[in-house]
Amino acid sequence: MIVALFVAPSSTGAASIASLNVTPGSGVYGGQQLTFSGVVGPGGQAIWLQRRGEAGAAWADVPDSIPQPWTTSSDGRFRFTFHAPAMNTVQFRVVSRTAETPAHTFSAEHQEADLLVRELQPPSVVWPTQTVIEPLPRGFAVKGEPYQVRVDTVNRANDDKKPVLLGRAVRLELRQPDNSWAVKGQGSLDRSGYADFGSALVPGDGVYRAVLGDWTANGDNVGWFPSLPFYFRIVDRPLEVTDLRAVPTPSSVTLTWKLPQDSNRQGIVVVRGGGGDYVPTWAAPGRFVINTLGGSRTGYVDSSGILPNRIYRYAVYTVSEDGVYSKVAARTDVRTPDAQRGAL
Structure with missing residues (x-):
C-alpha cells in the first residue's frame, strides 16, 4: 500500500x-x-x-x-x-x-492598454471621395480643438479583437517629477473595451498612463495592468495658404499661392486628384501627394503625367514640424487645354 x-x-x-x-x-x-x-x-x-x-x-x-x-x-x-x-x-x-x-x-490573451488621442471634431475633408488630410500624429492634440484620451484594451495590429471585461476599472495617471504617479481620473471599460477621459482630465503636456484594475467578477482573478507611458502634447496647427491659383498648359499645371506669417509652418504638401469624369490612368490612386515642399515655397509646377483636355483637382496644405496639417486646404480645379497641332 x-x-x-x-x-x-x-x-x-x-x-x-x-x-x-x-x-x-x-x-x-x-x-x-x-x-x-x-x-x-x-x-x-x-x-x-x-x-x-x-x-x-x-x-x-x-x-x-x-x-x-x-x-x-x-x-x-x-x-x-x-x-x-x-x-x-x-x-x-x-x-x-x-x-x-x-x-x-x-x-492566453495578454492584457493590453493603449492610449490614443481622439479628435471630437476632426477635419471632414473628403476629396474626391477619399480623406485627404492626415490624422494627428500619435500623442498630439491641437490647441483650441476638443479632444479625448481613449484607453483601448481590445485592438491589436492584426485587426483581431481581444476579449472585453465590461465594467473593469481604469485609472488615468500622470507622472510626477519624482517619477511617482498621480491619479487624474477614473472610469470603466464599456462594451467596446474602451474608457474615454475628457480634456479636463488631460489639460496639458505630460506623461500619462492607464492602469487596469484588478478583475475579480464571476470568479475571475485577473491582476492589475499598467499601460506603457504615453507622451502627450498640445500643439498649434499651421495656418493655411491663401489665394491658390492654377495656370494650365497641355502638359503642366503651374500652382501659386500666398503664405501667411507663421513660425509653426515647416512644409507645404501638394495633393492632386482627378476631377469631373476623369480618373488618372497612369497612376492607380485617385488622389495622391505629388510633392512636399519647403515651408517658404509659394509655387509649384506639376508636369508629372499631365494630359491635355483633362480636369485636375489640387489641394495645398501646410504642415508643422510636429507633422500636424492645416485643418483645411486651399483648393482649385483646372482643365488643361487641347494640345496645339503642328502645321501639316
Missing part, C-alpha cells in the same frame, strides 16, 4: 478512455475562471492538475490544485473550476493515482 501511494499516474488502461474539456477553451486572460470537465479512470478518486511548459517536457503538479477536494463521480467523471494560466503553449491535464486525461494546450 505504501508503494502504491507513490506510483506515477498510469499511461495505460483507463487513460485510453479519459477525456478533458476546458471551457472557455480560448479567448481568456490569465486568471479568468475556467471549467474543467471530463472522465479520468475509475470513480471515487481524488484528482488534481498537472502542467508542463511544452509538449515532451516533464509534468509537474499544479500546487494550487493539490488542496482542492476534487474527486471523480462513480463513473469517473469530474467537473470543477480553476483559473487560466497567463502563458502560451503551456499544457494542463487532470490526473488521479491511476490515470490521466489528454493534455489541453492554452493560448
Whole structure:
C-alpha cells in the first residue's frame, strides 16, 4: 500500500478512455475562471492538475490544485473550476493515482492598454471621395480643438479583437517629477473595451498612463495592468495658404499661392486628384501627394503625367514640424487645354 501511494499516474488502461474539456477553451486572460470537465479512470478518486511548459517536457503538479477536494463521480467523471494560466503553449491535464486525461494546450490573451488621442471634431475633408488630410500624429492634440484620451484594451495590429471585461476599472495617471504617479481620473471599460477621459482630465503636456484594475467578477482573478507611458502634447496647427491659383498648359499645371506669417509652418504638401469624369490612368490612386515642399515655397509646377483636355483637382496644405496639417486646404480645379497641332 505504501508503494502504491507513490506510483506515477498510469499511461495505460483507463487513460485510453479519459477525456478533458476546458471551457472557455480560448479567448481568456490569465486568471479568468475556467471549467474543467471530463472522465479520468475509475470513480471515487481524488484528482488534481498537472502542467508542463511544452509538449515532451516533464509534468509537474499544479500546487494550487493539490488542496482542492476534487474527486471523480462513480463513473469517473469530474467537473470543477480553476483559473487560466497567463502563458502560451503551456499544457494542463487532470490526473488521479491511476490515470490521466489528454493534455489541453492554452493560448492566453495578454492584457493590453493603449492610449490614443481622439479628435471630437476632426477635419471632414473628403476629396474626391477619399480623406485627404492626415490624422494627428500619435500623442498630439491641437490647441483650441476638443479632444479625448481613449484607453483601448481590445485592438491589436492584426485587426483581431481581444476579449472585453465590461465594467473593469481604469485609472488615468500622470507622472510626477519624482517619477511617482498621480491619479487624474477614473472610469470603466464599456462594451467596446474602451474608457474615454475628457480634456479636463488631460489639460496639458505630460506623461500619462492607464492602469487596469484588478478583475475579480464571476470568479475571475485577473491582476492589475499598467499601460506603457504615453507622451502627450498640445500643439498649434499651421495656418493655411491663401489665394491658390492654377495656370494650365497641355502638359503642366503651374500652382501659386500666398503664405501667411507663421513660425509653426515647416512644409507645404501638394495633393492632386482627378476631377469631373476623369480618373488618372497612369497612376492607380485617385488622389495622391505629388510633392512636399519647403515651408517658404509659394509655387509649384506639376508636369508629372499631365494630359491635355483633362480636369485636375489640387489641394495645398501646410504642415508643422510636429507633422500636424492645416485643418483645411486651399483648393482649385483646372482643365488643361487641347494640345496645339503642328502645321501639316
